[in-house]
Structures are given as C-alpha cells and as structure tokens.
Amino acid sequence: MNIVIKNGTILDPKTKTMREGDIYVRDGVFCEPKEHYGQATEQIDATGCIVTAGLIDAHMHAFHADFPYGTNADMMCPPSGVTTVIDQGSGGVYNMDMCLNTTELSTVTIKALLQPSMYGVQPAPYGEIQDPMYVTHERVWELFSKYHDRIIGLKLRTGGGLSCGFGLSTLKEIKKMQKELRSRGYRCNVTVHFGPLDEGITVGDILSHLEKGDVFTHVFRGDSTIFAPDGSVLPEVLEARKRGVIFDTAASVVNMTINCAKQGISQGFLPDIISTDMVRPTQYKRRLGSLIHQASMFLNMGMELPDVIRAVTYTPALTYGITSEAGTLDIGAPGDVAVIKAVPHKLTFADSFGGEVKADKMLVPQLTVKAGHIIYRDALMY
Numbered sequence: 001m002n003i004v005i006k007n008g009t010i011l012d013p014k015t016k017t018m019r020e021g022d023i024y025v026r027d028g029v030f031c032e033p034k035e036h037y038g039q040a041t042e043q044i045d046a047t048g049c050i051v052t053a054g055l056i057d058a059h060m061h062a063f064h065a066d067f068p069y070g071t072n073a074d075m076m077c078p079p080s081g082v083t084t085v086i087d088q089g090s091g092g093v094y095n096m097d098m099c100l101n102t103t104e105l106s107t108v109t110i111k112a113l114l115q116p117s118m119y120g121v122q123p124a125p126y127g128e129i130q131d132p133m134y135v136t137h138e139r140v141w142e143l144f145s146k147y148h149d150r151i152i153g154l155k156l157r158t159g160g161g162l163s164c165g166f167g168l169s170t171l172k173e174i175k176k177m178q179k180e181l182r183s184r185g186y187r188c189n190v191t192v193h194f195g196p197l198d199e200g201i202t203v204g205d206i207l208s209h210l211e212k213g214d215v216f217t218h219v220f221r222g223d224s225t226i227f228a229p230d231g232s233v234l235p236e237v238l239e240a241r242k243r244g245v246i247f248d249t250a251a252s253v254v255n256m257t258i259n260c261a262k263q264g265i266s267q268g269f270l271p272d273i274i275s276t277d278m279v280r281p282t283q284y285k286r287r288l289g290s291l292i293h294q295a296s297m298f299l300n301m302g303m304e305l306p307d308v309i310r311a312v313t314y315t316p317a318l319t320y321g322i323t324s325e326a327g328t329l330d331i332g333a334p335g336d337v338a339v340i341k342a343v344p345h346k347l348t349f350a351d352s353f354g355g356e357v358k359a360d361k362m363l364v365p366q367l368t369v370k371a372g373h374i375i376y377r378d379a380l381m382y
Helices: 096-102 138-146 169-183 203-207 235-243 258-266 291-300 305-311 314-319
Strands: 003-012 017-026 042-045 050-053 055-060 082-088 109-114 151-158 189-194 215-217 246-248 337-350 356-370 373-377
Touching: 003 305, 003 337, 003 356, 050 305, 055 291, 055 314, 082 356, 096 109, 096 138, 109 138, 151 169, 169 189, 189 203, 203 235, 258 291, 258 356, 291 305, 291 337, 291 356, 305 314
Parallel strands: 003 042, 003 050, 055 082, 082 109, 109 151, 151 189, 189 215, 215 246
Antiparallel strands: 003 017, 050 337, 337 356, 356 373
C-alpha cells in the first residue's frame, strides 16, 4: 500500500524538531516524495494533527497465551498509536518458545526480554525464583541463538522478597551473561525491575551494576524511592544517568506514584522512557489507561511534547537496539506512523496512592499505520 499523510505537523522523534509537511510510505517503508510515484493508494489529511513514528510500549506483558496476565497487543496497541512493544520477561528458560510462537503472526511487532528463571515473571503472591543458576543455563544460549531477532535482552526483578536469599548475586550473573552474549554478537540490554528494597540493599547497590543502555524500570515508585530524605534525587541516581543508565516509568497501577513523578520532573529529572507495564487485568483501567494515556499525563505534568514523544519512540528504540525497525521517520525505515491530535480536555489523572494531575489537554490517536498498512483509523479521519 502506498500512503501519503498530508498537511500534518511532523514531529521527528530523533531530532525533536517539528515542521509542517507530508509523510510518504511506499512498499511498507518511508520514502522521499520523488520515489512515491503514481497515485497513492490512500491519502490522509492530517491537518491539525501531529504525525510521528509509531509509538513503542517498552514495558508490556504481551504473551497472552502462556503468561497468566498477558495482554493481546493486537487488541490493545493500534488504538493507542502503538506499533511495537517489548515484552518484559513474561517468558523464562522453559516457556519462551511457546511465548514467542504464539505471537509470531502478531501485526504489532513484539520484541522480548528473557527472564532467566524457569517460567519468567510470575504474578503475586508467588513470584519467580531468582536462582543464579538459571542465568547460566544452556537454554539461555539456545534461546538467544534461535530467536536472535526477537530476544533483545535480559530482565530481572529485584526487591519485594524475590531475591529469595540470593541478594544481588543473580544480577551479577546476568551482567556476566550480558557481556558474554554481546561478545558473540547478540543484542542484550539488561532491564532491572526496581521493587521494594530487600534488607541491606540500596538503590545505589543496584545501580552500581548497571551500565550505559541498561534500564532501571519503575523509577517513580513510592515505597522505595530514588529520592533522598530531603526530597532531592539521590546522587547515585544522577551519577547513573551520567553513565548512560536509562530510567523508565513502567507505571502499571502500583509501580508509579504521581507525586514522585512530579518531584522528579520539578528537579529536571525527566523519564527517558514512558511505558505502561500493562497486563490483562489493567487493560484500559482508569489508573493506567494506555500508553497514549500515560504520555498525556506526563505532558500535563510539564514535560514538553517533543520530550514526551521521544520517550515513547526513539529513546526506547535506541536503548534496545531496534532503530532500524521502529521509532524513527528515517527514509527506508519501516513505515510505522502515529497520527495524534492534541485536544483540549479537562481530566484528573489519579494513581492508586492518592496522587492527582489536573489536565487540560489529551493526546488522542487518529490513525495508526504499521509497515504501510492502516491498522487503526478514527471515524473522523475518513
């Protein structure tokens, strides 16, 4: 399908620049106007809309066939402008094959992080066993080799009693495995779930093991926090950001407090990535909504629009090494597009802990294009 999206405000998430213009997609990829020969199959008038790369939900649980809390990405993502998701550890060493096989034909691109435990992340009240032996399990090598284009990293949940007496030894083993995987040419980021801190472990202890491109997720949670007693961002957090550690919101309905987010933003500590941590029970629930709902909330908390869009497009793509597949408007890149309208609307965003944001505008998806094919279209865009 050849598509031209005309008269929109193009927001390039790589450069954070905005301009009025047209976007051309031919044979599934972005192209120059001169290459878009002949009559377009579809011409979209995007007057009054923001046109940007298809959004990326970098923290979601999308393996709905095998993970008890998994959500269906093809159902949830297109209406939110999302064309790519990263499943954060729903699959472990024994069930990752099934997780990937059941989503192989998904319209939305699904990348995955492997949770090196038996069956991946397990919901409360049980949790997964964080035994370091699973990190060096031969299945880790087999899975990265077999699914090198789909498995792009390792995930570990810390805190909340999940370490089972192993402390940070599992994280240390994961970092060793990351180094070995990279030496063999595999992409491998490490994402660490920041949970309630186990006794004797500090935020600084966790961050000391992370390097450039690793992700510290649930950054604005409230039970354990990135803030010092005086309310300032911890020096070790600021130092980690200087090293290139990436900070992700991954809100869920329990893993972020609005007050902590406000506290960080007021000090100039913006999230690098905005994501949902969506699971089946939280689909479209008011306190989570969707990725575009979360983006709207941060916009109303004072983040600039280009920063918000970058946090749901280019930054996650760059972090996880998938910029050739998602997150940009580069010529030759897959033609994934989100057409969004900023609409005046009064709303109160609320979290599960009493925090609120008074909003006066919302980002509302109008059209979602995946590799040149329209996968969502608002009724007013015909």
